[in-house]
Amino acid sequence: MWDDAKIKDFQETLLTWYDSEKRDLPWRRNHEPYHIWVSEIMLQQTQVNTVIPYYERFMDWFPTVESFASAPEERILKAWEGLGYYSRVRNMQKAAKQVVQDYAGQWPQTANELQNLVGIGPYTAGAIASIAFNEAVPAVDGNAFRVFSRLFEIEDDIVKPQTRVIFEHVIQQVISKERPGDFNQAIMDLGSSYMTAKNPDPEHSPVKRFNQAYLDGKELEFPVKSKKPRPVEMAYAALVIETDKGFLFEKRSSKGMLANLLAFPLLRVDDLKEKPDDELLTDELVIKLDQWSQENLNQPLVFSPLEGQMVKHTFTHQKWLIDLFVVKTKAFDLSYFPGEFILEKDFDQIAVPKVQQKIWDRYLSLSSNKF
DNA sequence: CAGCCGTGGTT
DNA sequence: TAACCAAGGCT
Known part of the structure; x- marks a missing residue:
């Protein structure tokens, strides 16, 4: 594991890069929990470019959590048409009703509490808590698996549920306590640019000197991921x-x-x-x-x-x-x-x-x- | 835990 | 084409 000086070095390198190179995305205009929540659910197993037009239309149709909570089912399904995993949007409406009725429209502000809402699991709770409420918690998605497995040469199979806990412990050590939301989003931007799954560009990555797998010439050996059966x-x-x-x-x-x-x-x-x-x-x-x-x-x-x-x-x-x-x-x-x-x-x-x-x-x- | 739940893009 | 990948969660 890194010492304190290297952790500080990594945080500053990452956040400096993020401040100058971060993507301009519609859900990054503010830190409204409703906006962050909608974008995070849409982004589950779905690429950014696919989500953008859906997100814009969704906010047009349902500007507030109250308006979404009270919308007819056919309307919310129509808003989701083509995105797939349709249980996501039905769970969203259940969660919206929870927020409006059980929490009087005030979102829970910690990752632990956020997981009480339907459709919010460990990743999404961490993302909302860190981005909207500045809580210093990890948000372990596919990007985080890819980035940190390479930085630390972690060989655990990322398909196995318990592997997430291992990554959470590692990230908890290195996450910025001052800017946890930006830290998590920077990891995502990194994972979708210089540290992609198939054609990474570790040579030009801002964190290449922290990337042990790259330094060892083993960039593409991580993350370890078992194969799934064919349909x-x-x-x-x-x-x-x-x-x-x-x-x-x-x-x-x-x-x-x-x-x-x-x-x-x-x-x-x-x-x-x-x-x-x-x-x-x-x-x-x-x-x-x-x-x-x-x-x-x-x-x-x-x-x-x-x-x-x-x-x-x-x-x-x-x-x-x-x-x-x-x-x-x-x-x-x-x-x-x-x-x-x-x-x-x-x-x-x-x-x-x-x-x-x-x-x-x-x-x-x-x-x-x-x- | 393992299996299930959509779609679009890339190789 | 088949296989794999993309900001996962539920049962």
């Missing part, structure tokens, strides 16, 4: 049911993929083998779908396979292979089905996940090709 392939049938009142959307279950979002009904067909030409066995499947419609919609629909290439969509853990089946019919009673008919002109009012957009695009191209 599991799953076959689906997507049902495009068009009526005089609009297309049928299903409100998805509150658990699992794309929870609570609206989408065309999707049926797992994992017991059916794919044909070599990349299609499901449609004859068998059409019969199953007809049965499904009778049992779930109380409506004897007869589906037709929409011939053409299947839709493929890869998530972190799953790869979906989707064939389309269509039927045009008269609107029917939806009392026993969790869903609704939506006219095409109203599609832009609801939040749809990427895979749903792909299915719609494929439907449009295939059905227009017929004529």
Whole structure:
């Protein structure tokens, strides 16, 4: 471990660099906890350039924590459309209601208390506490893992949850007690510029003389990170049911993929083998779908396979292979089905996940090709 | 703890 | 293309 003089040297070197080179980001205009919070949740597993336009629009739509807490669910989901990990925004609204009701609109000011809010874990609590309230606590994200594993040649696997605690202890030793928020943000800027995962530039880094891994010629050996398994392939049938009142959307279950979002009904067909030409066995499947419609919609629909290439969509853990089946019919009673008919002109009012957009695009191209 | 939860960009 | 990466948290 470094001695006090080296720690002081590191802090001054880092913060001097940060003062002159820090990125101009919309959530760095002030230290409002609401602003910091929104940006930190958006930035979870999401790149800065992706977040910026979402952040600007979010603040336009929901200028205060009170306005966000009272917004309709469809509106907050729409604000999140395309960002992914949709439970983040639903948890955000729960947390906002906690702040408004349990804390009378006054945010808790320590990392420990902040973790009582839904969706705020160790990293986000540290980030908000240090940036908004100047508490000298670490904020261990992917950048911090990358930067400090290299500086100290820490070989623990960063995929393992307990490794975070090791890094917190190290960072607690070197963090600036005067400017903890700037210190944590400087580490993030460093991790996304000179100390990136794949093409780092340690030679020109402001902290290169503190970078033991670089000095030893082992920059790319850190951080140590075990590999994740490849996505599991799953076959689906997507049902495009068009009526005089609009297309049928299903409100998805509150658990699992794309929870609570609206989408065309999707049926797992994992017991059916794919044909070599990349299609499901449609004859068998059409019969199953007809049965499904009778049992779930109380409506004897007869589906037709929409011939053409299947839709493929890869998530972190799953790869979906989707064939389309269509039927045009008269609107029917939806009392026993969790869903609704939506006219095409109203599609832009609801939040749809990427895979749903792909299915719609494929439907449009295939059905227009017929004529 | 290990598995789950989206999307867009890069190589 | 497949694999990996990006300001993680929940169960």
